Amino acid sequence: MIRASLLATVSLALVAGAAPAKAPPFETPAQVAYLIDLSSGAVLLAKDADRRMPPASMAKMMTTNVAFELIKKGDLKLDKMCTVRPETWQKWHGPQAGSTMFLSPNEQVSVENLLHGIVTLSGNDASVVLAECIAGTEEAFANVMNENAKRLGLTGSNFGNSNGWPDEGRTYVTARDLAALARAEIENHPDLYKKFYSQTSFTWGKTLGSGADITQANRNPLLGRVPGADGLKTGHTDEAGYGFTGSADQNGRRLIMVVAGLGSFNQRIEESVKLMQWGFNAWQSKSLYKAGTTVGSAKVQLGGDDEVALVAPRDLAITIPAGVLSKVTSTKIRYQGPLKAPIAKGQHIADLVVTTTEGEQVTPLVAAEAVEEAGFFARAWIGLKQLLGMA
Template sequence: MNPVSKSTPRRQPQSRLLKSVGVALVATTTLLVGLAFAQTPALPQPAAPRPAALSDNLPIPPPPAPKTSAAWILMDYATGQVLAGENYDTRHEPASITKVMTSYVVASEMAAGKVHADDQVMMTEHAWREGGAGTEGSYSGFPVNKTAPLVEMEKGMVVQSGNDAAIALAEHIAGSEESFAALMNAYAARIGMKDSHFVNPHGLSAEGHYSTAHDLARLGRALIHDFPVSYAYNKIKEFTVGPITQPNRNLLLWRDPTVDGIKTGHTSNAGYCLMASAIRGDQRLIAVVLGDTSEKQRADDAQALLNWGFRFYETHKLYDGGVQVARQKVWKGTVDEVQLGLAEPMLVSMPRGKYTRLKPAMIVPKTLVAPIAKGQKIGMVKVTLDGKVMAERPLIALNAVPEGGFFKRLWDEFWMWWDTV
């Protein structure tokens, strides 16, 4: 028998065995590295965890849905998450809640340095005739053809819901109500109001003037976040202009010390409307009720929604923005890994008592190859509760990884080949 033919079968299994061992070693090493770098970090534990309660395993009772309103919504301020609502994306006249949009524009123009708190704002004859004491709507009482500081005129609009003050502010900032309405719509689009259109600064019924409960909650959230000083005017309980003192029409300011805004509204077409916000502990909620039947009913309905939301929901920050939450292997780069994180903090609104049941998961590509730019989207973080996605955010690269030199790329190419054998 040919000796070569006898020895060949022995060499082939040995060669295959060596290669298999090598492949197994590389694969095992790669797997361990992948687990170390791609493992989803644990969620932070609350600073003061409370003991489990019997009610934690019970379903949340249905919200106290307003029975006489046309549309309503309850939103968590920190996350923008809708906790409950009906018809909240249906168009409806916002009545004097419109003035919250006017406040946002005034505050934005002040922040841009275009107008100032001590500007002298004229109560023009047009503003007085269209929104003053001779009209059916609410008015501030600033005398016609006289001026008042912008900040005082704004309080007259916010606290007293003065239509005349709203028109005077619009004319001071943009020259006319029509020009000011264009600013309102531009800012509304910027803050994400997807189905709103404004044609005046006060909210009296007009063709093409509409919003939704969802958009109005977004507006309230934006005013609170972007301009807290202007927002604070909404909790003033009364305001005096000359000999006239008028109360804030938001009844909840007297009923509930945690309520600090936001705005009421009423016309015959719109019904009774209320945008309310309250803060208890470190949690803030926003409720909007549109088209209700009375001043008392809109306050009752908004109060019930706020109480329900605070009783049964809580807000947690899961991850900070700009902070590394994981690392991932990178091939062919000047460095061998990239830091992964989120662009902004990740928060979640969830049923109370169920935080420990949250399940985070990090979804990243199996193979990352340089170059990678700082801020580049790499994957996703998803957090679920009992199988339902509660929050998800993009994972981004917190550091850039430039492409490595020729020999680094060649070396990594070899090991990438072994990794796939």
């Protein structure tokens, strides 16, 4: 059963507005476009956001995410050395192999440097070497990618390889899923995200003949063009066109964008910058609750406590068109309940649903404290009270 708790809306009202107002429309030649404000969960733009499409190198975000998860768990070390198999080098070097880190056969490369090669250089060779190093084969690694996608709730995506190379349609994503994946990178692995994603260039490999170092620039079209830009990943194949999943943070307000199906390298730059600037300029964020604020409570079944306080896991806000009179018309706490113990402190167990004159926005709420499962006698007493109609 879904329970919805009503909150007082008077204290949340921003400014009384007579009628719904919309932000100026955003037109883009991108076949697919998506923009979300993480401070509120508001979707600012959605153009064919659930269309299945080839991701090209944007698939490497999942390769990186798998590595980040293993590092977080302690199952993978940044200083672990991986061997470049001659067969892998043979397949993934030269002009026909697309973007490359310029690895050499039998070279020993650390996980850390391979991640730089994947994120900054978009190296197809680096992606496959890391996949083989982690899972033995790229096919086995793709299975791990799909398990991770399922865990993250990416319902419109499937991964057949580690680098997004065309594979007869086995690898596909949606813009909505790419944004969710980007969000997982940013929120679940903030230190690793900061370490790898905002680097403007990386040096690896030697030129033939002179043996000079090879330095390549990050293709991220927002870096150096949009304040606060710090990720994520471009992609391009003839099949997919030019695409980009990007993010920027300005004064604590973070946006994530996806564009795909663009016609050229320069058009990708232009449209990415325009969309991100529109997101920050045409919309404004209004604070609701500071991180740690108790917003409400939820009923708990068979727990040491019969309810748990719900708190804001971060500063929560709503997003409204810039310069527009607006107000909150209703707020609810929504959860699938009653909740069942045990519940971990900080566990996402409910959502704050805020309805404004522009629409509905949903942000997560988490448990303020852990709730242990009730013991035998406590469960028996709970059952007796329910039987007698006392609960």
